[in-house]
Amino acid sequence: MIWVNVLIQGILVGGFYALFACGLSLMFGVMKVINLAHGDVAVVAGYTAVFLAPQLHVAEVWSFIVVVPIFAVAGYVIQRTLIQKSIDRDPFTTLLVTFGFSVVIENLLLAIYSANGQSVNIGSLIGDSIHVSNVIYVSYISLTVLIVAIVVLGALQLFLSKTGTGRLIRAVADDREAAQLSGANYRHIFGIAAAIAFATVALAGIAYGMMTEIAPTSGGINLLYAFESVVIGGIGSLWGTLVGGVLLGIAQQVGAQINPEYQVLAGNLLFLIILGVRPHGLFGKKSAFS
């Protein structure tokens, strides 16, 4: 029964990893850049929910209604200014700039709010759980996050395949020059993709703050998990990322079951093994590598 619980907890946390990762994946797919500050954006969103929501007299549970749109706009603006400026140089510069951005954000949070963790207050919901058996508990918040992750991934998939803007995004991702010749303003499309990425990762950051504590350094470690989910599932596949996140979550829970010290290590090892034996991931296309 313990192992069933390990499996369930792994699946629950895997949904969170996929939610965290989908923006990373989208930005890489569309702009061919990795935002190394992706995790720190989530942390800032969590802090915004904690410190801004009470100012606006919004209950922290519902803070995402305010915070997510703010981050969508911020994503668009940052893409059109800072990131676009670096892309205009080369992808290499983007890495340097977003890495700098990441370190600056992390240290600003440290300087302003100290290293203490912050939680998004969700009242009694935090302790409530479905009591399946003696050893199996499914907490409402984790289950909610998993459902939200699946809904977001599904909505993103639908958006990309069914809507006009979605088709434009895919067109720009496939062939920027050709899309541009057909009249698409690729900079604007990049902005929209970044807006989606920032909105989803903001949601993930708030969810993280609800499930546990966010600290200035939480961004980096969650970026690692998100990245591992993407590579395990296969670069360029949204549902693959969900499976990757779930597998990563299970690996971590199995590791933790053996020894709490092995939790993260087990996830890293799964990632390295997948990278060694199946570098294009479980559902990835080989073309994503060229």
Place this chain on the structure above:
Amino acid sequence: MSANPSSPSPSGSFDIRRSTHSPLLNVIGLGALVVLLSAAPWIVSQSLASILMNFFILVTMATMWNLLAGYAGMVSIGQQAFVGLGAYATLYFAIKGMNPFVTIPLAALVCGAIAFPVTFLLFRLRGGYFSIATWVIADTALLIIGTIAFFGGGTGHLLPGLSNLSPTALTDAEYLATWIVAFFAILGTYLLLRSRLGLVLASMRDNEIAARSSGARVTSARRMVFVVAAAGCGAAGSVLAISQPFVQPNSVFSLQWAAEMIFVTMIGGLGTIEGPIVGSIIFFVLQQSLQQQGAWYLIIFGTVAMVVAIWQPRGLWGAFRQRFHVELLPVGHWVREGNADT
């Protein structure tokens, strides 16, 4: 970038040389600097000597990161893996009874040996994914070291074998160790870039596909650079352990090392040997003047690095070199049409 002085050229002759001025000036100037820095612990105050020690450690790391990113196009944000592993290699050999100073080259070798197989995994990923993967490697190394009871797990371990020296002799020896490591890191990079490998790297940087199709072994050149950079960071980690001398996993594997080596290289000048040194000087001046403000020096430095990367990607030294045509450690070739003899 291929330089062949004897090849005929369409418009008369080309004048190809490495240096813009007499190399003798460089040799004399650098020689004097080397002598001065070697004698520094007996000249300058103890506090300045200890700042210089940290300066040399940073110069070593930044020089290695510059080799990776500035010359081979690999943005590693996980070089702290090798800083940490170098520190722990020295700790291991010292616990086994060796003199810590003797273990410095061994630590470099160990890190190079670990880096070699790691490249086979890392090189499956490109660009940004490569960068994050290097971080995963660093995180994994930190976690594994943290579980080893022999090294004191997460709390760390005091580096033994330094107590038989008197405090002043120890400081002098530490200073010389950091200085010699930095010296060899710079000299090694300089010689490497002037070798055949340097030519392969330059051709790869200019046009990778053209380089590959001309038969340049791009992947093995990258692998070589990664291994050398790991060895260099290992040596830096080793002297870091000696200078601390309490070796604690979260401190030697800290992401801060990556941040510092990246920022000083970006500000000083990516892809020039002098750049990381210039950047490190600026870093320590800034750090000393902002000492009281905690994390702010990293915030300011990171912001400056971003600005430099976007508007002046060759950094301060790159801008200076472009303006005044001065190179202290030339690794490329200056090509001029005609017999310009200046």
